Amino acid sequence: MGSTLGATLPGLAETAPPAHSSPAAAPLVRTSAAPVLQLEGVSLSFGGVQALRHVDLALHEREILAVIGPNGAGKSSLVNVMTGLYRPTQGTVSLGGRRLRQVPTARLGRLGVARTFQNLALFKGLSVRDNIVLGRVNAMRASFVEQIIGVGRARRERIDARAQAEQMMDFLDLRAYAERPVGDLPYGLQKRVELARALVARPRLLLLDEPMAGMTVTEKSEMADFVRAARDQFDTAILLIEHDIGLVFGLSDRVVVLHHGSKIADGAPAAVRQDAAVIEAYLGVTQQEAA
C-alpha cells in the first residue's frame, strides 16, 4: 500500500512520533464497565440536510478519542448532540451507562461531563483562581444560609474548592497567574485555564472542542502534553474534536473520522492514517485516480 500516492495524510510525516499512541504507552484495557460515552445509531437532520448519519461511537475509560473530519463533516453537530443542544432525530446517547434520548444540558456537570469551548467561555473579568473554583460549583451543596454564616458544610466546601483549584493550578502551571484577570492573559494560557476549570470538576468524561485552535506551535504541543497528563493523572476519558490532524494522531489512542455526517473510519491512529476512505475524504481524490 506504500506504493499508493498519498498513502499517508499530508502533514503527518513531521508530527510527533507514534510512540505516544502505541498500545504499550496507553494500554487500551477494556474494563467490563459500560463505556463512559456511547452513541448508538445517531442521526440528525435539519429539514433536508442530513448532518449525521447513523453514527456509532464509544468512548471507554482512560481513553483519548479524537473525532476529526473536514469542514462540514458533522463534528460540531456531534458535539451538540453529546451536550444536549440538539436532540438526535434517531438513536440514543448513553452517559455512564444511562441511555438518553436527549442529553440534559443543564445537568451535564452532575452527569460527570466537563467541557471546553472552541471559542472559550471564561469569565474574563475574574481571576484565574476564581475561574477555576467556579468549575467546582456543581460539587457544592451548601445552602444560602449556610454560606452566609460560613460554617460547617459551606466552610468545608470553600476550603476544598480552594485546595482543588490550587492543585489544578500547580498541575497546569498556572500558579504564577492565580490572581490575574483571565482577560489579560494570552490566548494559549486562557485555553489552559479553561482546561483547568473543566478538570477541577473531576469529570469522568472531558470534552475538548478544538483545544488547540488558534494556538502557536509551542502552545499546541504543550497543550497536547497537558491533555495526556490529565488522562494519566485523573483517569479521565477524553474526547477531543480537533482540526489539527497532525497533533491528533500523536495524542489519541483512537481516531474517529467523520465525512458528510457518516463515520468512515474508527481505529488506532496508525491504521486510520493509512485508510483509503480517509485519505480520499481529506484529499478529495479516489483511490483509482491516485494510483
Next chain:
Amino acid sequence: MSDFDWVFFAEVLTGGLLSGVMYALVAIGFVLIYKTSGVLNFAQGAQLLFAALTFVSLVERGIAFVLALLLTLAAMILLGLAIERVVLRPLQNQSPMSLFMATLGLSYVIEGAAQLLWGTQVHALELGIADTPLQLGGMMISSFDLFAAATAALMVTLLSLFFRYTRLGLEFRALADDGFAALAVGLRLPRILAAVWATAGLIALIAGLLWGARLGVQFSLSLVVLKALPVLVLGGFDSVLGAIVGGLLIGALEKLAEVYLGPLVGGGIEGWFAYVAALAFLLVRPSGLFGQRAWQRG
C-alpha cells in the same frame, strides 16, 4: 481668599457627601440588577416607596419596630422574587429597551398597589434617630445624616464581604462577568437571579427607610430613582464602586453648587445641577468613571 469661610465650605461639603451616600445606596440597587439581569430596573424607586410605606403602616398599626422591620423585609424579598419570576423571566432575551419598559410599567403597578393597600396620605417616619446637629470641629453636621451614612457604609461592607467570600457571591460575580460562560459551567441562573432580586429588595428597604425618614413617606419618594440616574451616569452602570463614588460626587457637587453658584443665578440649583453634571460627564466619558468599556476587537 482670606475672607473665604473654610469651615462653612467643609460643612457644606460634608453635608453633601453624607447625602451622597444615600444616593449611592439607591444606585447600588440599580447596579446589582443591571450587572446580573442586564435590566435597568426603573421599579427600584417604587420598591423603595413600597418598603417605606409598608413599614410605616405596620408601625402605625401598633406593630413593634423590629417585627415591622422583619415583616417588611420578608415582603420586599417576596416582591423581588415575584418581579424576577413573573415579569423578567418571561421576557428573557428580549431587548434591553423592552425590559426597561417592563420595569417602568411595573413601577406604576407597585406604586398603585402600595397606595391601594396602605392609602395615599403622607406619613412621618420616625427611626428613633434625633436629627440634632452635631458640633464637629466647628462644623454643624446632621446626626441623622451620619447615621444614614454609617448604615449605608455597613450595608456596602456586608455586601462586598458576601461577594468576596461566599459561593453565591462568586457565582454572582461570574454571572455579572459573562452570562454565557455562567451557563456553560452549569451555574443555576434562576437561583442566582432570585438571590439578586431578594438583595435588591433588602437594599430598597434600607434606602426606603432612610429616605422616608428624611423626606416623609409619600408618593414622591419613588422619585429618588431619578437622583440615582446621574449617579449611575457618573459612576458607570455596572460598577458598585462607581455607584458609591458617583453618589458622593453628585451629593457634594449639588450642595456646593447650591451654596456657591445658587446666589449667582437666583437659587434652586440643587434640583437640576446633578443632571447637568451628568450630561457634561457623558460627553467626556460615556461609560462612566468605573464602567466597563465595550470590548471590541480590532
